Amino acid sequence: MNWIGAKTLLNKEVRRFLRVPGQTLLSPLISTALYFIVFGVTLGRYQATLDGAPYVLAIVPGLIFMGASNNAFLNASSSMFITKLQGTVVDLLVAPLSPLALLFGFVAGAMVRGALVGILTWAVAMIFTGVHLAHPLESLALLLLVSYVFAMGGLLAGLWAEKFEQVNFFSTFIIIPLNFLGGVFFSVRSLEEPYRTIAMFNPVVHMVEGLRSAMLGTMAISPIGVAILLGFAAASTAVTYRLLEVGYHLKT
């Protein structure tokens, strides 16, 4: 593989979002901090614990998940879409960059942004809750896995989208609802049936619980959550690779 080319694309992607830090890092951080204050501090008064941890602490992994997943998705989707829109995709297609090199550059760049937002969110939350991290390596691994899956989803959306409206479609109609119903602010296990069973079909539930387990250590890391993440990672990688290979919505 053309590693210099792939690393150049990664480097370009990271420099691109660092050029507008107010929009790409500060803005999600402020949103997450507001969620933390509104839900964590106010609701925390009424609900003492969540999945065995103090409420204000228990929502931190979910907020990290939201920040990381949204930003990884947005970075990859908007970058690919804008590259198509402004015509600079020609540079990528003419150059000797394989589908794997393109996939690496876009996804790794988006993962850096997702993971950075996740880590900054954690750092801000720690100001309110004090430092608490049960399994640092597992937490980092899950954060990276979440960023990877959503970066890949973002790349897929960016490839598919032909209008600005379509870029936001996934985020507005799929990711945000699944996130809010995915147990970020509550425990789906405390829901009554049949809502509990229905909620368990939401993959975000398992991702949030996985991250919560790793960060808080109040329960064992769910192999289902990890398996779902790995499954999504494998499936989205295969589909995205194939679409890049055939030049879906890139070549005529």
Added chain:
Amino acid sequence: MAAVLEIENLKKAYPGGMVALDGVTLAIEAGEIFALLGPNGAGKTTLIGLVCGLIRKSSGSMKLFGIDLAVDSLGPRSSVGLVPQEVNFDPFFTARESLEIQLGYYGRPPDPKRINEMLQALALQDRADVPTRALSGGMKRRLLIAKALVHRPRLVFLDEPTAGVDVELRRDLWAYVRKLRDGGTTVVLTTHYLEEAEALADRIGIIDHGKLLVLEGKESLMQRLGERRLEVRFATPLRELPVALRWGSLEDDGKRFVFLERHGEGPRAAALLAHIYGHGLAVVDVSTERAHLEDVMIQILRSGGGQL
């Protein structure tokens, strides 16, 4: 000379039946400037897009530097550069950064010396470190040229490279293209400025409706199809032409003799001129004008390439 690009029976048809390229076969020789000409929608950009990996072919084969693109589509492209017809730029980066990125895409390590050389060659050095969105239209187009050349390609496609570029800079670019050719780079050029193709090209391909109508050396094509117009003004009007001059015609009430010299057909203009002086006709003025590529191209397009 070895062919750097060999295209055989290349076809591109879109769903719905639109055929953009219809069985084109051609070879581009190393170190030549090849002008691909034709009206809008003729298939020029499609042909370039197919070779550069922007468009999927329907059928046919393409070999770059002797390597079949169906077998290895990436390797040979590390030695190809493209100036696309549409201006594109990434507003997040400066001209210098854009060139750094472009070098990286082609697997080349950073090379500040080469980048400065390109910025200088394309007169961008004074605006090298401002965001590309702040560049003028002409500068953006020059940046495209610099991007296409920064990795020292052996074959470069210039798809309308001087559209929107002022006359002085256009002449500078022509000189630069000739310099590239003299340095061994093969250049494939499409342009609407036929004067540009006439000034630069070694060989010419004329394409229309996706079919290659003519593929020939410029000099040979101009000699074969380009007419030379001879015009002689007489001091006294002639009532009729001497027999030897009847290849031409009298105009302007007998004051003007006009003759179109065609390759392999009729006498040479010089011979008729000798007759005029031989007959002792009083001449006020003589002018000759060689046909331009534009005239030749119109002739070819009108005939559809047949019987030329």
